[in-house]
Amino acid sequence: MKTPFSIIIADDHAMFLDGLTSILAEEKSINIILTAKTGTQVLKYIRINTDQKVDLVITDINMPEMDGVELNAVIKEEFPHIKTLVVSMLEDAKKIKTLTEANANGYISKNAEKTELLKAIKSILGGQNYFSPHIKQILMEAMFSAKSEPEISLSKRETEVLKLIAQEYTTQEIADQLFLSKHTIESYRKNLISKLGVRNLAGLTRYAVEKGMLK
Amino acid sequence: MKTPFSIIIADDHAMFLDGLTSILAEEKSINIILTAKTGTQVLKYIRINTDQKVDLVITDINMPEMDGVELNAVIKEEFPHIKTLVVSMLEDAKKIKTLTEANANGYISKNAEKTELLKAIKSILGGQNYFSPHIKQILMEAMFSAKSEPEISLSKRETEVLKLIAQEYTTQEIADQLFLSKHTIESYRKNLISKLGVRNLAGLTRYAVEKGMLK
């Protein structure tokens, strides 16, 4: 008799976690060794129990502290032999792309049926990656539509400053808060304005709000 | 031996549906007679199988076609004897309020543990409504915060000017566009700032965007 596969499940929604656990508990070949609500919990466990065999980590994308994308990246970095299956509510093309680039072994939506979930798990444990046809299609579409939006990328500092600007802080106040010269903040302002193709503070603020950068 | 309770579960995410089904399948006193992905499916079933006893409908809030709030309202209208338990991802105070007003028998978040879920179901089947302490708190907060926000009303002109401000036009430009003195627009600016309790252009813009005044 083969030893069962050891898997870890991470999802911040307890009910989903319980549900998934119930589903997989029925499978004799699967042994759930941990269920966690954050990526950090998972990492902590893996790092401590290095002697414990872990075959697969099933993780949600949206989690507090450390989300599924990050968790996947760290696992692939530190423990490349551990397989990962990412499960998500949304079908976010960008995140899927990031995940494929970070070598996640599979991605399915929470819209997937139980049978598809099991299919994905078995494929991955069998050594094959699994991305559902639906997901593949979204990826393809993203490839094309992505070209129409030249995707403006902001650096950490730029993002930080932009947030504060949109939160009604003045240049001087932001400078004080970040222990920088007001000239520096002014530079960021200018760069942001030209980078984002807006005219003034109103444009910057709209950008920040519409991209959901606040809160 | 008592006859088991008949319940229906509705959620557009198959995986969650399967999970919930697995959890409840363990309970002998519960008999799942239908799982559905939309509110309309549930309604259709209930309306046709009028001879079939239905004790409880567990429904997600966010569903296509007909969401949980609507489904709850219709059920309570047509079949007041059927209990309802609403499960949701978000803890949206407004929706919870609507639900209590529509006589939903319970509301829990997907963050809830399995034990809380079972507790809620048993309470409701036993004839008691169930709203978790956490949800109650959110409701209370909403009550207060709703009153503290005395709904700011803007006049036509104020709205018009605010829109233009948020669209990156300067005072002078707005004045030209509306054939008014720039002093007039400045007045509106000031009034808007104090009326909306913001500090500057960024605040005005955020207000406009968040209230969906643009486009």
Added chain:
DNA sequence: TTTGTTTTCACGGAAAACCGTGATAATTAG
């Protein structure tokens, strides 16, 4: 008809934003 709201206009000064035109480290990517 008096009271309140909305719309309109005015001035001056202080503060902040915007613009051009730089430059020097530090870090990161190829």
Added chain:
DNA sequence: CTAATTATCACGGTTTTCCGTGAAAACAAA
């Protein structure tokens, strides 16, 4: 190890916003 990007700082000038303090006319509501 270069090349590119990022992060930092500087200055002077112009434009715009912000603030206080008004006020008159039009209109709606009580």
